[in-house]
Amino acid sequence: xxxxxxxxxxxxxxxxxxxxxxxxxxxxxxxxxxxxxxxxxxxxxxxxxxxxxxxxxxxxxxxxxxxxxxxxxxxxxxxxxxxxxxxxxxxxxxxxxxxxxxxxxxxxxxxxxxxxxxxxxxxxxxxxxxxxxxxxxxxxxxxxxxxxxxxxxxxxxxx
Numbered sequence: 001x002x003x004x005x006x007x008x009x010x011x012x013x014x015x016x017x018x019x020x021x022x023x024x025x026x027x028x029x030x031x032x033x034x035x036x037x038x039x040x041x042x043x044x045x046x047x048x049x050x051x052x053x054x055x056x057x058x059x060x061x062x063x064x065x066x067x068x069x070x071x072x073x074x075x076x077x078x079x080x081x082x083x084x085x086x087x088x089x090x091x092x093x094x095x096x097x098x099x100x101x102x103x104x105x106x107x108x109x110x111x112x113x114x115x116x117x118x119x120x121x122x123x124x125x126x127x128x129x130x131x132x133x134x135x136x137x138x139x140x141x142x143x144x145x146x147x148x149x150x151x152x153x154x155x156x157x158x159x
Contacts, residue, residue: 014052014054018052018086038082039081051086053087056088062132063130066128068112082098083097085097094134097139104134110128111127
């Protein structure tokens with residue numbers, strides 16, 4: 001079971017991977033430091049706010065977990081100000097507009113669930129959306145090369 005600190009470091013590595021991709025077209029892109037739940041990265045050339053989500057377990061479950069409430073407060077999908085969410089599933093980076101995720105929930109009638117994740121002290125309210133549905137509304141899907149996958153996995157094992 002990953003500790004909170006290990007999960008945080010993993011998230012930072014994934015954010016750096018996405019930041020490196022964004023900087024290919026916008027060298028001025030930057031991470032938003034500190035605890036800022038609205039979004040993780042900013043691309044000034046395109047005025048794009050980016051939220052990075054890592055969901056490795058989606059490879060097993062074939063679902064992305066979309067959080068909406070944590071500790072009784074709006075979170076993730078309901079609090080984001082991001083223009084784009086990027087999911088890392090250990091194989092791909094999946095770029096999707098969060099409004100498209102909201103549309104999927106409304107159009108398909110997905111039921112909200114109460115799930116307590118490993119390491120969480122309280123349950124979160126969320127949706128489990130089939131990965132194929134998220135892929136179908138994605139604006140871009142990029143493969144993560146084996147070298148980058150290895151760096152993330154190796155660093156996770158060393159922590």
